[in-house]
Amino acid sequence: MSKAILGRKLGMTQIFTEEGKVVPVTVVESGNNIVIQNKTVENDGYNAVQLGFGEVKEHKVNKPMKGHFDKAGVKPVKFIREMRLQDASEYKVGDSIGVDIFSEGELVDVTGTSKGKGFAGGIKRHNFARGPMGHGSKSHREPGSTGAMISGPGGRVLKGKKLPGRMGGERVTVQRLTVVRVDADRNLILIKGAIPGPKKSFVVIKNTVKPGKN
Numbered sequence: 001m002s003k004a005i006l007g008r009k010l011g012m013t014q015i016f017t018e019e020g021k022v023v024p025v026t027v028v029e030s031g032n033n034i035v036i037q038n039k040t041v042e043n044d045g046y047n048a049v050q051l052g053f054g055e056v057k058e059h060k061v062n063k064p065m066k067g068h069f070d071k072a073g074v075k076p077v078k079f080i081r082e083m084r085l086q087d088a089s090e091y092k093v094g095d096s097i098g099v100d101i102f103s104e105g106e107l108v109d110v111t112g113t114s115k116g117k118g119f120a121g122g123i124k125r126h127n128f129a130r131g132p133m134g135h136g137s138k139s140h141r142e143p144g145s146t147g148a149m150i151s152g153p154g155g156r157v158l159k160g161k162k163l164p165g166r167m168g169g170e171r172v173t174v175q176r177l178t179v180v181r182v183d184a185d186r187n188l189i190l191i192k193g194a195i196p197g198p199k200k201s202f203v204v205i206k207n208t209v210k211p212g213k214n
Contacts, residue, residue, distance in 0.1 A: 003101050004083040004206040006033050006053035007189065009112065011199045015180065015190065025180050025190040028203060032187070033097040036072045036080065038088060047088040051097070052077030054202065079202045100184045107211060109175045112196035112203040116169035126162045172196040176208050 007030035014024050030053070037050035056078035061069070069076050072093050085091075102108065122128040122143040131139040143164060146157050157163070174195055181190040195203060 002085040002087065002207060004049075004051065004085065004204065005030050005097055005099065005101060005189075006051050006079055006081055007031075007099075007203055007205060008054065008079075009195060009197055009199060009201050009203050010188075012194065023180055023192055024194075025192055026195045028189050028191060028195070028205065030099045030187050030189055030205075034074050034077060035091045035093050035095045035097070036069070036074055036077075038091055038093055039082075040089065046084065047086070048082050048084045049088045049091045050080060050082045052080045054078035081204055083204075083206070098184060099182050099187055099189045102179050102182055102189060102205070102207075104179055104181060106179045107176050107208040108179055108191065109173055109206050109208045110177055110191065110195040110203055111171065111173040111206070112201055114168050114170050114172045114196045115198050117167040119165065120167035121164045122162065125164060125167045128162075176210055 007028040010027040010029050012024060012026050014022050017023060033051045033053050035049060036052045039046065039048040039050070041047055052074070054077055056076050058066070058076055061076045066076065074094060091097075117124075121141055123130055123141055128143060130141055131137055131144070133140060143162075146161060146163070148155060174193070177195065178192040179189060180192050183189070189205065191205075197203060
């Protein structure tokens with residue numbers, strides 16, 4: 001069964017196993033996810049479930065979204081994502097999904113928005129090697145030549161060329177992370193290792209698409 005849940009990253013900590021080993025974990029607060037919409041092949045051309053998570057004040061919701069929530073008969077939420085699940089018909093509008101859908105030892109894929117680093121040079125952004133640091137060098141951290149690409153009357157830089165620019169703030173998915181502990185009483189799920197995004201950022205947790213990969 002394909003599973004997915006929305007949550008908020010709280011930060012990292014460490015726990016000890018029964019053997020006394022230290023395991024670094026990321027704590028994600030999930031709470032109850034609300035099913036806002038159920039899409040089907042007959043009506044929409046594909047199967048999907050629209051989940052919502054996170055409290056938001058009603059006056060901060062615009063009219064189209066307010067009508068969307070009213071139609072589903074649910075309270076407004078802040079974070080909404082659509083999941084293409086194989087058995088989406090099992091989820092009904094208004095249903096609540098908790099962290100207990102996952103169990104300890106299960107492998108999951110976590111998607112979030114990475115930390116924004118602002119404008120960065122080629123060394124920080126793409127791990128370029130620096131130039132000579134002697135006083136005679138005029139190129140310490142510059143990217144250097146971009147190559148001679150001649151097109152028409154002059155040169156051009158090919159799209160996708162690694163150069164200085166905006167770094168971070170992108171959609172990132174980390175695959176095959178292990179669920180270490182599930183605390184249904186406090187709506188927390190502890191995942192081994194690091195996941196994308198800063199603290200208090202929203203993330204999507206799904207069962208992994210590579211369960212049998214070595």
